[in-house]
Amino acid sequence: QVQLVESGGGLVQAGASLRLSCSASGRTFSEYNIAWFRQAPGLEQEFVAGINTAGGRTYYGDSVKGRFTISRDNAKDTGYLQMNSLKPEDTAIYYCAAQHGAITVTTTPQWYAYWGQGTQVTVSS
Secondary structure (H helix, E strand, C coil): CEEEEEECCEEEECCCCEEEEEEEEECCHHHEEEEEEEECCCCCCEEEEEECCCCCCEEECCCCCCCEEEEEECCCCEEEEEECCCCHHHCEEEEEEEEECCCCCCCCHHHCCEECCCEEEEEEC
């Protein structure tokens, strides 16, 4: 099992930046792809970004390309999501998820076996 804990959410104004962290424990972190999803009230879960085990390949949802950056530090068992130029429509609960690295990073939440509890990001206009 992999346990994931997100942190770094909060309330910011439009245009500000936040960095989310995803701390992992349990199985070997470097064996898992990591992704960030988000869910706003009344909307479906949305893929935000994903990164492969070694960190060499990253993937982004269209709505965040050019503004968000996903990264990881396998030595610290931690993943990150740097969010710049935040917009009110970025308001959501952000979840970190892990899938075994034998699978190519996917945008479908059902492929991710492990999830954190989520962290709230609220962007005011």
